[in-house]
Amino acid sequence: MTSGKKMSVENPVDHNNSANRVKGSVVDTERFKKRLAQRYRAEQRFRLYGLMSIGFGLLCLVLLFTDIIGKGHSAFFETRVSMDIHFDAEYLQITDVSSEQQLNNANFDGLIKRTWRAQFPDVKSRSDKRLLATISSSGSGYFIRDQLALNPHWLGTQQTLWLLVDDDVDVYYKSRQKGDAYMGRVNEKLASWIESLIAEERMELNFNTTFFTAGDSREPEQAGIRGAMVGSLWTLLITLILSFPIGVAAAIYLEEYAPQNRWTDLIEVNINNLAAVPSIIFGLLGLAIFINFFELPRSVPLVGGLVLTLMTLPTIIISSRAAIKAVPPSIREAALGIGASKMQVVLHHVLPLAMPGMLTGTIIGMAQALGETAPLLMIGMVAFIVDVPGSVTDPAAVLPVQIFLWADSPERAFVEKTSAAIMVLLTFLIVMNTLAVLLRKRLERRW
Amino acid sequence: METSNLLLALVMVIAVSYAFGRGRSISVVAPLGGIKTLNSLPFYHGMLTALWCAIPSLFLTLLWLLFEPKIIETLVISQIIIDGEQVSSDKLSLMLNTVENILAGTLLGIEPSQALIDAAEHLRSLRQTSQMAMTVSTLSLAMMGGLWAMTKISPNYGARVKVEKTFKIVLLACSCIAILTTIGIVLSVLFESLRFFKSIPATDFLFGLQWSPQTAIRADQVGGSGAFGAVPLFAGTMLISFIAMLVAVPVGLMAAIYLSEYASTRFRTYIKPLIEILAGIPTVVYGFFAALTVAPAIREAGSMVGLSPSSESALAAGLVMGVMIIPFVSSLSDDVINAVPQSLRDGSLGLGATRSETIKQVVIPAALPGIVSGVLLAASRAIGETMIVVMAAGLAAKLTANPLESVTTVTVQIVTLLVGDQEFDSPKTLAAFALGLMLFTVTLGLNFIAQHVVKKYREQYD
Numbered sequence: 062m063t064s065g066k067k068m069s070v071e072n073p074v075d076h077n078n079s080a081n082r083v084k085g086s087v088v089d090t091e092r093f094k095k096r097l098a099q100r101y102r103a104e105q106r107f108r109l110y111g112l113m114s115i116g117f118g119l120l121c122l123v124l125l126f127t128d129i130i131g132k133g134h135s136a137f138f139e140t141r142v143s144m145d146i147h148f149d150a151e152y153l154q155i156t157d158v159s160s161e162q163q164l165n166n167a168n169f170d171g172l173i174k175r176t177w178r179a180q181f182p183d184v185k186s187r188s189d190k191r192l193l194a195t196i197s198s199s200g201s202g203y204f205i206r207d208q209l210a211l212n213p214h215w216l217g218t219q220q221t222l223w224l225l226v227d228d229d230v231d232v233y234y235k236s237r238q239k240g241d242a243y244m245g246r247v248n249e250k251l252a253s254w255i256e257s258l259i260a261e262e263r264m265e266l267n268f269n270t271t272f273f274t275a276g277d278s279r280e281p282e283q284a285g286i287r288g289a290m291v292g293s294l295w296t297l298l299i300t301l302i303l304s305f306p307i308g309v310a311a312a313i314y315l316e317e318y319a320p321q322n323r324w325t326d327l328i329e330v331n332i333n334n335l336a337a338v339p340s341i342i343f344g345l346l347g348l349a350i351f352i353n354f355f356e357l358p359r360s361v362p363l364v365g366g367l368v369l370t371l372m373t374l375p376t377i378i379i380s381s382r383a384a385i386k387a388v389p390p391s392i393r394e395a396a397l398g399i400g401a402s403k404m405q406v407v408l409h410h411v412l413p414l415a416m417p418g419m420l421t422g423t424i425i426g427m428a429q430a431l432g433e434t435a436p437l438l439m440i441g442m443v444a445f446i447v448d449v450p451g452s453v454t455d456p457a458a459v460l461p462v463q464i465f466l467w468a469d470s471p472e473r474a475f476v477e478k479t480s481a482a483i484m485v486l487l488t489f490l491i492v493m494n495t496l497a498v499l500l501r502k503r504l505e506r507r508w
Numbered sequence: 509m510e511t512s513n514l515l516l517a518l519v520m521v522i523a524v525s526y527a528f529g530r531g532r533s534i535s536v537v538a539p540l541g542g543i544k545t546l547n548s549l550p551f552y553h554g555m556l557t558a559l560w561c562a563i564p565s566l567f568l569t570l571l572w573l574l575f576e577p578k579i580i581e582t583l584v585i586s587q588i589i590i591d592g593e594q595v596s597s598d599k600l601s602l603m604l605n606t607v608e609n610i611l612a613g614t615l616l617g618i619e620p621s622q623a624l625i626d627a628a629e630h631l632r633s634l635r636q637t638s639q640m641a642m643t644v645s646t647l648s649l650a651m652m653g654g655l656w657a658m659t660k661i662s663p664n665y666g667a668r669v670k671v672e673k674t675f676k677i678v679l680l681a682c683s684c685i686a687i688l689t690t691i692g693i694v695l696s697v698l699f700e701s702l703r704f705f706k707s708i709p710a711t712d713f714l715f716g717l718q719w720s721p722q723t724a725i726r727a728d729q730v731g732g733s734g735a736f737g738a739v740p741l742f743a744g745t746m747l748i749s750f751i752a753m754l755v756a757v758p759v760g761l762m763a764a765i766y767l768s769e770y771a772s773t774r775f776r777t778y779i780k781p782l783i784e785i786l787a788g789i790p791t792v793v794y795g796f797f798a799a800l801t802v803a804p805a806i807r808e809a810g811s812m813v814g815l816s817p818s819s820e821s822a823l824a825a826g827l828v829m830g831v832m833i834i835p836f837v838s839s840l841s842d843d844v845i846n847a848v849p850q851s852l853r854d855g856s857l858g859l860g861a862t863r864s865e866t867i868k869q870v871v872i873p874a875a876l877p878g879i880v881s882g883v884l885l886a887a888s889r890a891i892g893e894t895m896i897v898v899m900a901a902g903l904a905a906k907l908t909a910n911p912l913e914s915v916t917t918v919t920v921q922i923v924t925l926l927v928g929d930q931e932f933d934s935p936k937t938l939a940a941f942a943l944g945l946m947l948f949t950v951t952l953g954l955n956f957i958a959q960h961v962v963k964k965y966r967e968q969y970d
Contacts (some may be wrong), residue, residue, distance in 0.1 A: 100862050107864035111766025116760045118783045118838075121831045125789070128801050310682035318676055319683075331686040337885060337955045338948065339892020341919055342693055345944045348926065349696030356577065371689050377685070385944045432790030435919070438927055461792045461895075468796045468899060476800065483793050489787060499954035 130283065130406060133480025139269040139282065140234045141198060141223040142258060146176050148209060150217050158213035181254060193249060196258075198225040200283045226264070226427045228474035230255060239259040245327035245473055272481065276447045277458060277466070281474035284467070286482050290363055292457030293431060293440075299366025299453055300373060300430050303386035305423050307370070308377030308506035309412075312419070315378070316385040317407055343372045344439025352440055357432075359441035363453040368436045373426035380422025384415040417504030425496040427492050429440075460486045514643055518569070518650060523564045525654035529557025530935045533661050540663060550630035556667040559674055560657035572642045578635050588627050607631055628779035639706035660710065697948055700941030708736045711943060715739060719905035719916075721925060721936050736939055738946070740905035743766025744915030748826045748897060749890040751911055755830025756890075758881055767838070768845045769867055780842075787835035795899030798828035803900055810912060819913035820902040826911065829896050833886045840885065844878025845871060877965035881958035892947060894919040918943045 150156065153167040153173070174194045178184065184193050198204075201224045209215055229246045230330050233255060236243035244252065258264050275285030311332075319325040333412070347368035351357045357364050375404060396406045437443075442462050450457035458466070460482065467479040533553035535544045548555075581604065588603055603624065610620055611629035620628075661667075705713070716737015763783060767776050803824035810817035817823065848871050856866040872879070902914030903924060926938040 100865070103863045104862045107867070108766070108770055111762045111770060113767055114762035115779060115783065116905045117759055118763055118786060118831075118834050119779075121834075122782065122786055125793075125797055128797060129793070132800075307682045307685060311685065314676075314679035316684040318679060328686055329691045330682050333953055333959075334952060335686055336687055337888060338693065339889075339894070339919070339951055341894045342697070342944055342948050342951075343894065345922070345926075345941060346689070346693045346696050349700060349941070350692050355574070371685075372688070374685065375552060378683075402668060402672060404675050428788065432788075433793070434790065434792045435898075435923070438898075438923055441927075456559055461790050463795065464792050465895070465899070468792075468799065471741065479796060483796065486790060487793070490790070493790060 064390050065178075069328060083124075089366075123178070129480050129483050133419050133482075133484045135235050135476055136272060136481035137269050138235070138266040139271060140231045140264060141267055141445070142226050142230075143196070143221055143223050143263045143265075144173070144176050145174065145178070145221050146205060147218055147219040148215050150170075153216075158209060158216055164206055164210060167206070169206045173201050173205070189250065190281070193247075193254065195227050196230055196251070198227050198282045198425055199280055200278075201225065209326065214453055223265075223267070225282050227411045228472055231282055232474050234259075238266075243473075245365050247382070272478070276449050277445060277463065278447065281478055284475075284478055284486060286460065286463060288446060288458045288465035288484070289458045292446075293447050294461040295362035295450060295453050295457060296365040296437075296459050297427055297431060298371065299363055300369045301427060303366065303370040304377055304426065308374050308423070308426075309419055311374075311378045311382050312381030312385055313407055313412070316382050317403070317411065332375050335371075336379065339435075340372055340433055341435040341439065343368050344436030346371065347436060347440045355455060358456075360444045360446070360456045361454050362450065362459075364440050365437050365442055365457075365459065366453070367438060369430040369433060371434060372433065373430050375431060376426040377419075377423050380425070381415070381419045384418025384422065385411060387418060389416045414506065417500055417506075421480065421497045421501045424493050428493040431493070432461055432486065432490060434465055437462055438465070445493040460489075510571075510639075511642075512953050513663075514569070515644065517643075518562075518565060518646065521565075521647065521650045522558050522653070525650075525657075526554040526558040528554075529658055529661065530554030530968075532557075532658050533667075536661055537663050542672060545663050547666050548671075549663050552667040552671045553661050553665070555671045557654050557657040557661075559671065561650045564653050565646045568642070568649055569642065569646050572646070572858040576638055576642075576905070579639065580631065583634060584627055584631050587630050588623060603627075661862065693722075693948065697941050697945040700938050701945040704935055704938035704942045708710045708939070712736060713738055713939075718905060721921070721939055736942075738918075738936065740907045740942065741916060741918050741921055741943070742946075743907055743909075744822070744901070744905070745917040747892055747909060747911065747915055748822050748829065748901060748917055749887060751823060751826025751831055752829035752890045752893075753883070753887055755827055756833035756837050757887060759830075759887075760834045761841050761879065763834065764838040764841035764845060764947035765867055765871075767869070768842050769863065782801075783838060787839075789833065791833070792894060792896035794832050795895040798824050798896055798900035802828055806912075815912060818902065818914040820900065820914040821912050822915045823900060823911040825897050825900040828900065829890055830880040831891060831895055832893070836881060836889060837886050840880050840882030844882070847878070848874045856943065874967060877961050877967075881962045884954050884958040884961070888951040890956075891954075892919065892951050894923060898923050918947050922947070 075125070103130075130317075149172070152172060153169070155163045155167050158165060174190070177193045177196070178190060181193055184190055204224060205222060208220075230251075232243055232245060233247045233252065239261075255264070271283060272285045274287055276285040276288030277285060311328075315328065317327065319328075347364060351364050351367055352359060371404070392410050392414065393406050396410045401409065437459060442457070442459060443466060444456060445466070446456050446458050448455070462484065464482045466480055467475045467482065530550045530553060533542060533546060533548075536545055542552060556792055584604070584607065585600065588600075588607075605622055606624055607628045608631075610625060611632055630837055713736050715740050716735065718735040718737045719740050721733045740841045793930070799820075803819055803821060806821055806824050807817050852868055852870050852874060856870040857863075859868065897917045897920050900915055901920055903920065904914060905916050905921075906913060908915060922940045922943050925937055925943075
């Protein structure tokens with residue numbers, strides 16, 4: 062709108078001229094001109110403040126994303142070291158690979174140590190030998206055990222296997238590739254060994270499949286988010302199953318059935334207030350009611366889902382009500398006019414027409430629930446859980462809690478894991494929100 | 509049958525009963541001239557049958573699941589303790605745990621006594637019996653309900669009215685969950701807080717200047733005597749929230765003004781959702797950002813100018829929290845600014861005011877109640893925010909107004925007191941509920957004031 066500006070240009074000048082004619086003072090004209098320029102400068106400044114505010118918000122957004130991606134992208138790759146492992150049947154004391162017992166008793170960790178010593182024959186002292194074996198991940202013994210179980214004919218042969226390296230070595234190798242090697246807990250001696258392995262092209266970066274297939278672990282290189290993702294899935298499933306029907310039902314009652322009385326007012330006030338209650342309070346409720354009173358187990362998706370249901374209900378009810386309100390009364394009247402009952406009006410006409418809006422609200426509520434951490438801490442979902450949960454009553458972690466736990470871990474390698482987990486979480490949230498927007502665009506009806 | 513399988517079976521029985529009810533209503537009126545002679549449509553007859561089938565049996569299942577563990581536990585206990593011997597509750601729960609472990613086969617190391625092995629066997633058989641009894645009784649109840657409803661189907665039977673009434677009651681019940689939640693919150697924090705105030709006087713809690721909740725768990729343990737003066741926590745919360753509001757209110761408000769008064773429609777459609785992404789980012793992500801990026805940056809910047817900020821400074825947590833709240837303030841303000849009628853602006857511009865003068869002297873005053881209420885809501889959100897402060901603010905309760913020092917907040921203390929192993933009757937854990945009560949009251953109060961401000965001072969233009 063430029064008309065506003067024009068008007069404000071002309072008006073003071075006109076006023077100025079008339080004053081001029083009456084008093085004939087030149088000083089006043091100068092003063093007014095100055096004042097006008099000042100006012101325009103103020104206008105420009107004000108506009109700039111607005112732009113700067115928006116710029117600040119966007120800058121924070123960009124900063125946050127670049128920081129997280131910059132820290133986390135390297136976690137999608139893992140360093141592996143190749144080792145020529147001789148599956149010595151005599152050393153392992155295995156005669157029959159299919160025997161679980163023999164596999165369990167065999168000393169695979171020792172086999173890896175032996176291989177390391179064979180690879181670096183100059184290493185003599187005990188402590189150096191121990192240090193040498195820390196290049197490969199502490200879980201490597203299980204890895205080669207499983208590999209042998211899959212390939213029984215390997216027994217007695219020599220195989221070249223790519224093993225995961227320890228998290229410190231992983232950090233060293235990745236930072237070295239960027240040009241600035243981060244030593245951390247890697248000392249000179251270990252670094253020289255790693256350099257010689259690199260010179261022999263025995264180390265390389267691969268896509269990190271462990272991150273997506275493993276549960277939590279104390280060892281960063283063996284830690285993955287599968288457990289947390291499945292835990293989140295179970296929790297959201299419970300939340301969705303409970304909150305969507307209840308939320309929609311409550312919205313229908315309030316919009317279509319509720320009489321204008323105190324009880325209805327009370328329900329409305331309650332819903333609006335619950336939407337503003339801090340999420341941690343819902344955690345306290347869950348702890349006191351579900352865990353203490355009903356003695357449900359801690360740290361399970363079932364209880365997490367119940368708490369998140371109570372938390373997301375107001376969001377879903379409010380958006381569902383808006384969707385129902387948007388359905389024009391003429392539709393209801395037409396249905397009633399041809400003899401439909403109240404329930405038929407609601408189920409056959411209002412609900413289908415309001416469904417896109419309700420679904421949008423529900424997806425946004427689910428996205429909220431997916432990112433929520435505080436109430437889940439209260440009901441004990443912070444336990445260290447390695448296994449991938451198989452049902453809603455198995456102990457589980459969820460994605461945001463996993464992020465919280467890893468962010469608290471001292472190992473440097475967990476920083477990139479945390480950032481990568483955040484990237485995964487944000488991806489889910491972006492997908493859900495985009496879905497909500499698309500749904501609204503595709504199915505929204507203008508009356 | 510397992511509970512999940514039982515529920516599945518129940519759902520199937522209900523579906524079948526719907527089909528039967530519907531079919532029967534059609535067959536009843538077939539000789540009388542088709543469904544036009546029915547009082548209610550076949551759908552309603554089927555639905556009523558299904559309801560009769562579902563409601564009693566689901567209710568029974570619920571009761572069963574609620575009370576079964578308690579009853580079985582009592583039975584097992586009565587078996588372990590034979591001649592009325594006195595056993596402390598700790599020991600009893602240990603024994604029950606052992607019994608559970610024997611049953612699961614996860615008892616390692618120690619060899620359990622014969623009595624406990626017997627108890628485990630007893631527990632197993634009790635559970636089996638109960639599971640069987642539940643399956644049989646719920647399924648038969650479901651069938652009986654369905655059959656009874658089917659016998660009542662006749663051409664003149666008013667199934668529709670009954671179904672619609674039930675439908676309405678179910679809807680009402682769903683909407684009452686909001687009230688139940690509020691009651692649940694109030695009761696849970698209030699009761700535990702009252703227990704807390706029994707051991708620590710409320711005045712000590714509200715006005716005490718010392719906060720060190722570490723108490724001895726056992727009587728013979730060396731530990732702090734525990735001090736529960738919450739003033740440093742309130743002060744820390746206020747400090748961090750204040751910093752957050754200092755960031756969020758000017759930025760959010762100016763962004764809203766620019767977007768609604770200056771920006772072109774195109775700019776607005778692209779930029780507004782981008783700003784709103786900030787509100788959708790989980791708080792745990794902000795916490796990570798605050799702790800690992802912002803706090804070290806502040807420490808470095810501070811040491812460059814000769815200050816020594818704490819690595820868990822209130823400033824870092826407050827700044828990041830402010831960024832989080834920007835879209836909250838901006839979208840609320842945006843709504844109220846847009847609600848100011850265009851005629852007011854036109855009037856002001858017509859008198860020769862510039863755009864910014866119009867905004868400052870006409871639009872903002874007109875929108876002020878809404879803006880104030882938005883700011884209050886944002887403040888209540890800042891006070892209740894948890895993850896950012898848990899990850900980026902400190903644990904030590906200090907009474908300071910220096911934003912470079914580390915302070916702790918109410919929510920941080922609730923989390924630290926309740927995460928991990930806990931005993932439910934020590935003042936240490938109960939203190940968390942007292943803090944929760946304070947938090948709930950304050951946020952609710954802010955909410956009410958915000959609503960009141962809008963109601964009382966809003967100008968009606970149209």
